[in-house]
Amino acid sequence: QVQLVQSGAEVKKPGASVTVSCKTSGYTFIDYYIHWVRQAPGQGLEWLGWINPKRGTTDSAPKFLARVTMTSDTPINTAYMQLNSLRSDDTAVYYCARGGPPYADRAPYHIWGHGTMVTVSS
Amino acid sequence: DIVMTQSPDSLAVSLGERATINCKSSQTVLHRSNNKSYLAWYQQKPGQPPKLLIYQASTRESGVPDRFSGSGSGTDFTLTISSLQAEDVAVYYCQQYYGSPETFGQGTKVEIK
Numbered sequence: 001q002v003q004l005v006q007s008g009a010e011v012k013k014p015g016a017s018v019t020v021s022c023k024t025s026g027y028t029f030i031d032y033y034i035h036w037v038r039q040a041p042g043q044g045l046e047w048l049g050w051i052n053p054k055r056g057t058t059d060s061a062p063k064f065l066a067r068v069t070m071t072s073d074t075p076i077n078t079a080y081m082q083l084n085s086l087r088s089d090d091t092a093v094y095y096c097a098r099g100g101p102p103y104a105d106r107a108p109y110h111i112w113g114h115g116t117m118v119t120v121s122s
Numbered sequence: 123d124i125v126m127t128q129s130p131d132s133l134a135v136s137l138g139e140r141a142t143i144n145c146k147s148s149q150t151v152l153h154r155s156n157n158k159s160y161l162a163w164y165q166q167k168p169g170q171p172p173k174l175l176i177y178q179a180s181t182r183e184s185g186v187p188d189r190f191s192g193s194g195s196g197t198d199f200t201l202t203i204s205s206l207q208a209e210d211v212a213v214y215y216c217q218q219y220y221g222s223p224e225t226f227g228q229g230t231k232v233e234i235k
Contacts, residue, residue: 035224045164045172045215045226061223062123095171106153106219108162110183112171 002026004096004113011119012086019082020116022096029077030054033099035109036070036081038092048094051079052102086120093117124149124218128227134235141203143230145194145216152196153220160220163192163201165212166229172215176201208234 007021022034036048049060053072060068069082079096093115100107125148135141145161152159159179164172174183176192179199189204203210211234216227 044229045217047224047226049223059222063223097171105156105158106160108174108177108217108219109164109172110174112173115171 002098002111004098004111006094006096006113006116009117009119011121014087014120014122016086016120017082017084018086018118019080020094020096020118022079022081022113024077024079024098027098029072030074031101033102033107034070034072034079035097035099036068037095037097037109039095039115040089040092043092046092048081048083050099053079054102083118086118088120091118091120123223124151124221124225126216126218126225126227128214128216128230130230131228132231132233134233135203135206136235137208138205139235141206141210141232143201143214143216143232145199145201145227147197147199147218149221150196151218151220159195159199160218161192161194161199162217162219163190164215164217165210166215167212175214203232206232206234 003025005023030053033050035050051058051070058070067084072079095115096113097109098111127146129144161179163176166172180192191202193200213229
């Protein structure tokens with residue numbers, strides 16, 4: 001079955017960077033977008049952006065454009081999200097989620113990873 | 123950005139009764155060329171990732187009980203739980219995937235009265 005397995009929890013200091021991985025299985029990795037969404041403690045959902053794993057193209061929310069880098073490693077079916085210049089308000093659970101196929105109709109996120117807790121604290 | 127506003131922020135419903143959540147977008151999310159509204163509903167329980175319930179405003183995801191239904195088009199949408207069950211206690215989010223950045227409503231917490 002389709003699975004997205006994320007890396008473990010991270011604790012970082014302000015100003016540092018964090019990289020979260022999302023290892024996929026059960027489908028053809030390059031055939032679907034991967035989206036990144038975060039959720040601060042007790043708060044709602046916030047979209048960071050997506051990556052097209054086949055082409056490596058990305059789209060990011062303007063709020064994160066300067067600080068987020070999304071990449072993919074197609075031989076190991078894994079997507080990565082790096083967030084730089086961390087602040088305390090970046091403390092959140094970060095989710096990866098599978099979107100739709102590129103060049104097809106827009107799609108919601110049918111499958112989600114379990115989430116990765118990132119804590120930013122001095 | 124398209125702002126998604128849900129109402130109410132929370133509601134308490136008796137078991138077996140109807141729960142209704144509204145979602146309004148600041149711009150249309152209707153794609154006129156195919157008459158599809160790119161609006162989804164998710165359910166999130168504590169400690170779990172969101173789960174897709176409804177997409178294209180009214181299409182139920184495979185495996186989702188038929189007591190969940192979605193309606194609306196353009197800018198105004200509704201999620202209805204026809205007969206609330208104990209396992210439906212959760213926070214519900216609407217999301218537009220029409221335009222970038224993709225945006226979510228603030229969430230509606232559903233509890234048992």
